[in-house]
Amino acid sequence: MDIANRTLLITGANRGIGRALLEEALRRGARRIHAGVRGGFRHSDPRVTPLEFDVTDPRQVERAVAQVRELELLVNNTGILSADDLTDTDSIRRHIEVNVLGAARVTNGVLPLLKRTRGAIVNNVSLAAIAAVPATPGYSMSKAALASMTQSLRALLAHTGVTVHAAFIGPTDTGMSRGIEVAKATPGTTAQGIYDGLAEGQEDIFPDPMSRPLAHGWRDGIAKLLERQFRAFTPSANVA
Ligand SMILES: NC(=O)c1ccc[n+]([C@@H]2O[C@H](COP(=O)([O-])OP(=O)(O)OC[C@H]3O[C@@H](n4cnc5c(N)ncnc54)[C@H](OP(=O)(O)O)[C@@H]3O)[C@@H](O)[C@H]2O)c1
Numbered sequence: 001m002d003i004a005n006r007t008l009l010i011t012g013a014n015r016g017i018g019r020a021l022l023e024e025a026l027r028r029g030a031r032r033i034h035a036g037v038r039g040g041f042r043h044s045d046p047r048v049t050p051l052e053f054d055v056t057d058p059r060q061v062e063r064a065v066a067q068v069r070e071l072e073l074l075v076n077n078t079g080i081l082s083a084d085d086l087t088d089t090d091s092i093r094r095h096i097e098v099n100v101l102g103a104a105r106v107t108n109g110v111l112p113l114l115k116r117t118r119g120a121i122v123n124n125v126s127l128a129a130i131a132a133v134p135a136t137p138g139y140s141m142s143k144a145a146l147a148s149m150t151q152s153l154r155a156l157l158a159h160t161g162v163t164v165h166a167a168f169i170g171p172t173d174t175g176m177s178r179g180i181e182v183a184k185a186t187p188g189t190t191a192q193g194i195y196d197g198l199a200e201g202q203e204d205i206f207p208d209p210m211s212r213p214l215a216h217g218w219r220d221g222i223a224k225l226l227e228r229q230f231r232a233f234t235p236s237a238n239v240a
Helices: 016-027 059-063 091-116 137-160 186-201 212-219 221-232
Strands: 007-011 033-035 047-053 073-075 122-123 163-167
Touching: 007 016, 007 091, 016 033, 016 186, 033 059, 047 059, 059 091, 073 091, 091 122, 122 137, 122 186, 137 163, 137 221, 163 186, 212 221
Parallel strands: 007 033, 007 073, 033 047, 073 122, 122 163
Antiparallel strands: none
8 A cells, every 4th residue: 555645544643653654644645644642733734634532542532533534544553661570460451451452442443444445454563572572561462462463353354455564663763762772763764664564565564674674584484374374264264
């Protein structure tokens, strides 16, 4: 999918990678962008429509998606990260609530629109989905769950024409990664990599200089092989 002339919904579009995805989509000629934000966001480009909701609040999500008339691409970008040591189950719950259930809620809300346009979903996952970062286990668990959700959704929606992509993002310089002392991509570089991967039809997108070298190993690896094999057991796999 190319972004030119498309209608998008990007969650967490006010800052970080979400904001970079918004700006890059404008540069690539998007027709309309619904900017999922928690409030107080304005943009000078008339193609941008702020859509206010907290992904943890089902009623807010329902009200917001009811305002969307047409959609070709959903980017589930919203996320939280905090350090923990697995002794605080509330911290694990918060990560799951935002990073997994939030994405599931928004996806379910807009799915009828995406089916109509045979659109696409990009879930912003993380390299922490492939191997846990032990300093942030709650976050890592939630991103592994989001990657798993992406695989299931991909198979379940295959017969509808809606494609489902995971962006396995490496360290990117945003508020989320502040204080983590590693080399980081700019949010703009990561955003470009995500849209480039989508344009190339990549199921799993490794969008930045840190993640890109891992793409081959992932695509030829055991997890991908099993994903393809398990797809055969999808109830809708043989539906035209
Ligand atoms: N930065 C990295 O190194 C990195 C690496 C791998 C993956 N990722 C993933 O990329 C995505 C974007 O990350 P980022 O670095 O851009 O993070 P960020 O700068 O911290 O931005 C997070 C965004 O999520 C929104 N958000 C958080 N909780 C929300 C909620 N309950 N409801 C609605 N919006 C909510 C925030 O809105 P507010 O402004 O209202 O708080 C903000 O727009 C995340 O899913 C993250 O896990 C990032």
